Each structure stands twice: as structure tokens, then as C-alpha cells.
Amino acid sequence: MDYGHELVFGTFVTPTVDAPDRVIALAQLTEQVGLDLVSFQDHPYQPRLMDAWTLLSVVAAQTQRVKVTTNVANLPFRHPVVLARSVATLDLITGGRVELGLGSGGFLNAVAANGGPQLTTGQSIAALEEAIAIIREVWNPAGGGIRIPGQYYSLSGAKRGPAPAHDVSIWVGAYKPRMLALTGRLADGWLPSSGYAGPDQLTAMNKIIDDAAADAGRDPADVRRLYNISGRFAGRGGFLQGPEEVWIDQLTELTLGEGISTYILASDDPDDIRRFAEVAAGVREAVEVARSSAAAGGSGGAVAGSGTAVAGSEAAAAEPVxxxxxxxxxxxxxxxxxxxxxxxxxxxxxxxxxxxxxxxxxxxxxxxxxxxxxxxxxxxxxxxxxxxxxxxxxxxxxxxxxxxxxxxxxxxxxxxxxxxxxxxxxxxxxxxxxxxxxxxxxxxxxxxxxxxxxxxxxxxxxxxxxxxxxxxxxxxxxxxxxxxxxxxxxxxxxxxxxxxxxxxxxxxxxxxxxxxxxxxxxxxxxx
Known part of the structure; x- marks a missing residue:
């Protein structure tokens, strides 16, 4: 299903502490080649990675147009009130160039080992649900003090604000059914990675999100579908394994068949980023043609065939699925x-x-x-x-x-x-x-x-x-x-x-x- 969202393309750069200048340069290159978004992982327990929010602030200061986001923010180390105000502050400074990728914590044992809360997977999901509600309340300037008697986060008269410069989206990283359902009920976007959710798995995961959204009285199209992707501009016969035209065909199919509208390339190679900009232009053109054909009553052939070529090509290159x-x-x-x-x-x-x-x-x-x-x-x-x-x-x-x-x-x-x-x-x-x-x-x-x-x-x-x-x-x-x-x-x-x-x-x-x-x-x- 094509949800009709505007297409967005970005990068997922490794924030290695050994080469901060290079990381910032790759973010600037993302903007220079015409891509829309720069993202960084957030693992505060990992000393070989730079702190995500410090890095986002520097990148935002050294770019003019590109948006920045966490991919995804590690909630147990980011109290929702502080996180909400950090996001709003940077959004105000940049004139609306910040989005919030948010996760429940990733490696929970590593969180606990570094002084974070010792939570089970179920508890971390419940805490995430409370945090989303708090973040939205902090961003909402209307009303009095925030009072939320949560199990993991309790507010008793917290002041509101600041409000961000634009309606910041909350994109949730999710794979398992309970997290997918939470995404459908509460999030503005779903942000998985192809390494953990292959193209052949998207249909089933999307259905959980869509059903949860409908049960909550939401339009499933309210949830943007994002995708962290990786591949090689060489060879043939696999998912994102080949020249630009292979990438264009496969990403177009994912847009028209699975509703993916934001593609974020995980690569630290400048050549990959430049070539991905060409892919972005090709996908935009192909999707526009298909959508125009469908609107005019055409067959939308790319939609009818979507899902099969991507899954089939990946199976041909990798192990049996x-x-x-x-x-x-x-x-x-x-x-x-x-x-x-x-x-x-x-x-x-x-x-x-x-x-x-x-x-x-x-x-x-x-x-x-x-x-x-x-x-x-x-x-x-x-x-x-x-x-x-x-x-x-x-x-x-x-x-x-x-x-x-x-x-x-x-x-x-x-x-x-x-x-x-x-x-x-x-x-x-x-x-x-x-x-x-x-x-x-x-x-x-x-x-x-x-x-x-x-x-x-x-x-x-x-x-x-x-x-x-x-x-x-x-x-x-x-x-x-x-x-x-x-x-x-x-x-x-x-x-x-x-x-x-x-x-x-x-x-x-x-x-x-x-x-x-x-x-x-x-x-x-x-x-």
C-alpha cells in the first residue's frame, strides 16, 4: 500500500569518536548533494561513539537546510522532560530542522551496567509509552502544569515548554508486535532497519501498525514509514546490490507496495552518499509517474507488481528465507x-x-x-x-x-x-x-x-x-x-x-x- 507521503532521503552516519571532523563532513556532504536528513545512533553506554545530542547540535550549526534526528534516541538515558526540551530548543535554533527518532533502550543490560534503570523488555515499552505522552505535553503550550502519575515517569505540576518551531515528529524504532502496536497507536513514524526487518517482513509488520492505528481511531496513513537501508553499488541479484537503476527499481517498489517513504542510507562512504542522491532523484521521478498514473485511472503497474521483485531478488542473493x-x-x-x-x-x-x-x-x-x-x-x-x-x-x-x-x-x-x-x-x-x-x-x-x-x-x-x-x-x-x-x-x-x-x-x-x-x-x- 502506498500511503502517499512525500519522499524523504537521508543518511545514517556512524558517529565514531575517532574521526569527529569526518563525521561532520559527511553530514555536510549529505546536504551538499541534496539529501534531506542526517541521522545518528544514540548509545550513551558506548564510549567509541560520540554523544548524539552534542553531535546533532554541532551538525545543525554547520549546515543550513538538512534536517537532523536521532536514529534512535535512547530513552532510559534521556529523561522525557529533558529530551523534549532539548529537541524543542534545537528546533527553535534551527528554524524547524529537528525530528525525534525514539527507542525504548536497545541493549537493556548495557543500560543497567551504566547506571540506567534495570528494566525488562515489557517495562521498557511501558516506559516508552509514558514518555511519548510526556514529550507531547511538554511541547504543548496550552494548559497548566503537567500532572502525569506514571509508573516510570511521574510529573506533578511540571511547566510546559518550550514549544518547538514546527510539529516535531516522533519516529519509533520497532520490530516486535508490542512495539509495532505502540507505533500504530502513538507514533508519527516507524523507523526500522533493513538488517533487522528485511523487505519480505515489511508487509506483516505494517499490518500490525495499521491494525493498531485503526483500533486507536487513527488513519494508518498518519504513521510515516521510514527505512534504514544499506547495500552496495556493485554486483546484481540481491536487495540493493547493484548499480543505481537496481536501487531505484527496488525502492520504488517498496514505496508503492509497502508504503515506505523515507529512506536513510547507512554508509560512511562519500561515494555511496553521492550515488544515493542520484538514486533519490530516480525514485522520486518513478514514484511521481506511478502516482500520477494511478490518479488518472491507470493500472499503476508498479503497485501491482510490488513486493515480489524485491523479495525475490534478495532471496536470490542471500540464504533461503x-x-x-x-x-x-x-x-x-x-x-x-x-x-x-x-x-x-x-x-x-x-x-x-x-x-x-x-x-x-x-x-x-x-x-x-x-x-x-x-x-x-x-x-x-x-x-x-x-x-x-x-x-x-x-x-x-x-x-x-x-x-x-x-x-x-x-x-x-x-x-x-x-x-x-x-x-x-x-x-x-x-x-x-x-x-x-x-x-x-x-x-x-x-x-x-x-x-x-x-x-x-x-x-x-x-x-x-x-x-x-x-x-x-x-x-x-x-x-x-x-x-x-x-x-x-x-x-x-x-x-x-x-x-x-x-x-x-x-x-x-x-x-x-x-x-x-x-x-x-x-x-x-x-x-
Whole structure:
């Protein structure tokens, strides 16, 4: 569905602390080539990244036209009253060039480790809902003191203002059903990334937003659909893999078929930014032609065909996408896709040779009890992802001299991912505490059970166990890099490289395992 929004194009620049002048120059280049928006991630617990709001202010001061936004603001570290006034202040200074990308907190363990609130995922979503209401009240000059008796944020007579120079949009980063529903009810825009929500997943996610908006009495078109994207202007056969005309065709289809109207390029390459400006011009022209044809009673051929070429081209270049069948079947547990951007040139997993299981039956229904097994696997993986981010932080602490190498080794060795058979072992151990007593699960029984229950999954299970061994070796490589740093035979760059290989290997594996197992766990039962 095309929601008819004006098209917007921008950049998502990495705010690396090592090269602040270059970051600002890329933001200025964004404006110079005619793009509309510059955005930066906001991870206050990450010392290798510049503070987002300080950087936004400097960029706004050194540009004239381009808008600036967080992508997305980390709410637990940004009290909603202070955040609202920061946004309004910068918006007033710039004459209306600020928007607010907002998230519930990202890596909650890292938030807590840095003194932020210790919240569960559910609590962080509830806190976000309260924060949105507070931010809008602060921006509203009408009325007396703000009184909101919230569970996470309580105001008892807070003064209003300042009001921003224009109606600032609140764009929410969301992937899971509860956050998507919140977006539909309350937000002005939805801001996912293609690395976590591929083109084949947008239809199902959009439906959750649309349904929630309608239930709240809103027009679904009130919610702008934004998309952080990445790709290469080389090769062919994948999503955003090829010359400008490939990008133009695919982004046009996403606009007309999925309603995406804001595209934000994640790249720190000046040539990519210049070429993306050409893509922006081509997409604007193609969408205008299609919309004019539809308004005049034409067939709108691009709309009729949308969704198929993008999904098909991505599947041709990457590994088989079983999760597209899950998303299309009404199965509400959404596997986490792998990141679109690799950290290392060393790739230990041949993703193109991964086997895939049988496609889910689109007519099948699942009970909440059945669904919780697959969701629990994702929850455990999210914990491992958070631990991976902690490892990156530990490396930077070692590099900065604030943490000893021995302490870093000790910390890594106590992490879940260092346990034997970490994925299966952690899943089984945690799942045993969750399921009812008539389910008994042991480490050695899960995969054998899946093999017996569905022979078509045997190649998948075998491949997963092979990858467990590879990941074990990668973890050993991180440990060896730490030892080398101690004895002087290695350096911090070698350690960073080893962790980057771990990042790519682990995240790819977790995504593959979720893609192939969340539905069978619900369908087959654990035991």
C-alpha cells in the first residue's frame, strides 16, 4: 500500500569518536548533494561513539537546510522532560530542522551496567509509552502544569515548554508486535532497519501498525514509514546490490507496495552518499509517474507488481528465507534477521550452503503456549546479542586503559556464550524453567527429538551443530588475541579484529537458528 507521503532521503552516519571532523563532513556532504536528513545512533553506554545530542547540535550549526534526528534516541538515558526540551530548543535554533527518532533502550543490560534503570523488555515499552505522552505535553503550550502519575515517569505540576518551531515528529524504532502496536497507536513514524526487518517482513509488520492505528481511531496513513537501508553499488541479484537503476527499481517498489517513504542510507562512504542522491532523484521521478498514473485511472503497474521483485531478488542473493513463510502465515513470533553490514572481511560461515527446513503451513494456527517456545529461543539469543555488545565495550575499555586484560578475560569466560554447547545448552537450561512440568528437556534431547519428529529438519540440525563448533573456535580466537595482547605478541587491533569475526559469525548463526527453529519448536513441541 502506498500511503502517499512525500519522499524523504537521508543518511545514517556512524558517529565514531575517532574521526569527529569526518563525521561532520559527511553530514555536510549529505546536504551538499541534496539529501534531506542526517541521522545518528544514540548509545550513551558506548564510549567509541560520540554523544548524539552534542553531535546533532554541532551538525545543525554547520549546515543550513538538512534536517537532523536521532536514529534512535535512547530513552532510559534521556529523561522525557529533558529530551523534549532539548529537541524543542534545537528546533527553535534551527528554524524547524529537528525530528525525534525514539527507542525504548536497545541493549537493556548495557543500560543497567551504566547506571540506567534495570528494566525488562515489557517495562521498557511501558516506559516508552509514558514518555511519548510526556514529550507531547511538554511541547504543548496550552494548559497548566503537567500532572502525569506514571509508573516510570511521574510529573506533578511540571511547566510546559518550550514549544518547538514546527510539529516535531516522533519516529519509533520497532520490530516486535508490542512495539509495532505502540507505533500504530502513538507514533508519527516507524523507523526500522533493513538488517533487522528485511523487505519480505515489511508487509506483516505494517499490518500490525495499521491494525493498531485503526483500533486507536487513527488513519494508518498518519504513521510515516521510514527505512534504514544499506547495500552496495556493485554486483546484481540481491536487495540493493547493484548499480543505481537496481536501487531505484527496488525502492520504488517498496514505496508503492509497502508504503515506505523515507529512506536513510547507512554508509560512511562519500561515494555511496553521492550515488544515493542520484538514486533519490530516480525514485522520486518513478514514484511521481506511478502516482500520477494511478490518479488518472491507470493500472499503476508498479503497485501491482510490488513486493515480489524485491523479495525475490534478495532471496536470490542471500540464504533461503524460510522466515518469509513464517511471517506470511500468521505466525506471530518473528525471527531476528542478520545485520546487513559485516564488521570483518573474514567470513567463516558459507551462508549460501545452509539447508532450509520445510515451509510452514500458512493455514496452521498455534496456541500461545506453543508460540512461547520459539519466543523463548529468541529471548535467549537476545541475551547473547547483548553479551556480544558487552564484549565490544570490554575491548574498548581495555584499549582505553580503564580495564585490565586479565579482568576482561575473566568477564568473557563467565558469559553465557562461553558455556559448552552454548546455544543448545543455554536454551535447554532456561527453557526447562519456563515450560510446565509435563515437559522435561535435557541438553542432549532437543536436537535428537527434532530429528525424530521431522526428518526434513535433519540437515538443518546437523548444520547448526557444525556451526556450534566453528563458533567455539572463534571464541578461542578472541581469548588467544587477549593473551597475545598481554605478552606483547599482539595488539589492540588484533583483538578488535577477532571480536569483529565473532560478531559476524555469531549474529549470522543466531539468525539462521531462529529462522529455521522457531516455527518447528511450536509445531513439534519440545518433547
Amino acid at each position: 524460510a522466515s518469509a513463510g513464517v511471517a506470511g502465515s500468521g505466525f506471530s513470533v518473528v525471527p531476528t534477521p542478520p545485520p546487513a553490514v559485516r564488521r570483518s572481511d573474514v567470513q567463516l560461515l558459507d551462508e549460501s550452503t545452509r539447508p532450509t527446513g520445510p515451509a510452514p503451513d500458512p493455514s496452521r494456527t498455534y496456541t500461545p503456549y506453543q508460540l512461547q517456545s520459539g519466543q523463548h529461543l529468541i529471548d535467549v539469543h537476545d541475551h547473547l546479542r547483548a553479551e556480544l555488545e558487552q564484549i565490544h565495550d570490554l575491548v574498548e575499555q581495555v584499549a582505553a586503559g580503564s580495564l585490565g586484560i586479565g579482568a576482561a578475560r575473566s568477564h568473557i569466560n563467565t558469559m553465557t556464550m562461553r558455556q559448552n554447547n552454548w546455544t543448545l545448552g543455554t536454551y535447554c537450561e532456561s527453557y526447562c524453567r519456563l515450560v510446565t512440568t509435563h515437559h522435561s528437556l535435557e541438553d542432549a534431547s532437543l536436537f535428537p527429538h527434532i530429528r525424530r519428529a521431522d526428518p526434513e529438519l535433519v540437515p538443518v540440525v546437523d548444520r547448526l551443530q557444525e556451526e556450534h563448533k566453528i563458533i567455539h573456535d572463534v571464541l578461542e580466537g578472541v581469548d588467544k588475541a587477549l593473551v597475545a595482547l598481554v605478552d606483547g605478541s599482539g595488539d589492540i587491533d588484533g583483538l578488535r579484529a577477532a571480536v569483529d569475526v565473532l560478531d559476524d559469525t555469531l549474529l549470522s548463526h543466531l539468525s539462521y537458528e531462529e529462522r529455521e527453529l522457531v516455527e518447528p519448536l511450536a509445531r513439534l513441541g519440545v518433547l
